[in-house]
Amino acid sequence: MAIMDIAAEAVRKRGYNGVSLDQIARDVGIQKSSIYYHFSSKSELIAAIFRRFSGQIYSFLEDTISAESRAGDRLLAYIVETGTFTQEGESICMSIALNIDRDSLQAEVVNDLVTFHAANIAWLTDTFALGLKDGSISDVGDPAEEANACLALVDGAQLMARAHQDPGLYEQATMLLRSRISASGAADSAR
Structure with missing residues (x-):
């Protein structure tokens, strides 16, 4: 639906408080x-x-x-996917944009944001736990702490890319995390 597509783009670029139904209607070409x-x-x-x-x-x-099957490949896919939200440095992930304006949101959306964050942290925790086992991510500490640090890193990297309208900043900010991903995983750790 065009209304939802235009609204989603507006939220990612301007946040909840920057979204106007008048502007969405104009952009869609409707009343x-x-x-x-x-x-x-x-x-x-x-x-x-x-x-x-x-x-x-x-x-x-x-x-x-x-x-x-490898944790490193899962983590790399996550880093790449979250990087797509920067759209040439003009936007950020919708969850970040909505959390910035959290006080303006209805309780239902705030609850959905909490659930979304928890699901991402759980997935990342499982990914780092697997990385500890399969050796495809180097220097894994506590998987839950790694998950929180990873999410903070990718979210912060998106904000930096947006603030400077430079998607290359996302790539630079996530490079250290990417460098921890082993090319051949468990085979390297067995040597």
Whole structure:
């Protein structure tokens, strides 16, 4: 749906408080009243786009587990995927954008953000735990601490890329984490 696509892009670029239903209507080429045919309020629209976004990310996490047996490959896929949210340094992940304006959000969206964050941390914790076992990520400490540090790193890297409108900053900021990923995993740790 074009309304949701335009709204999602607006949130990633301007945050919740920077989103205007008038602007969304103009960008879609419809009357503002037409938005209300689908969504009773801005809050309902934002809740719908975040549910769609989080569903896409949950699918990505599940698909990555199915497609990649090595923790390092899973982590690299995560780093690459989160890097796509910078869109040439013009936007950030929707969860970051919404968390910045958290005090303006309805409780339902805040709860969805908490669940989303917990799911990402759990997935990353499992990934680092596997990395400890399969040797595909070097120098793994406590997997839960690694997960929190990783999420803080990729989120912060997106903010830096956005602040300077330079997607290369995301790549630079995540390079050290990428360098911990072994090319051949368990085979290296067995030597």
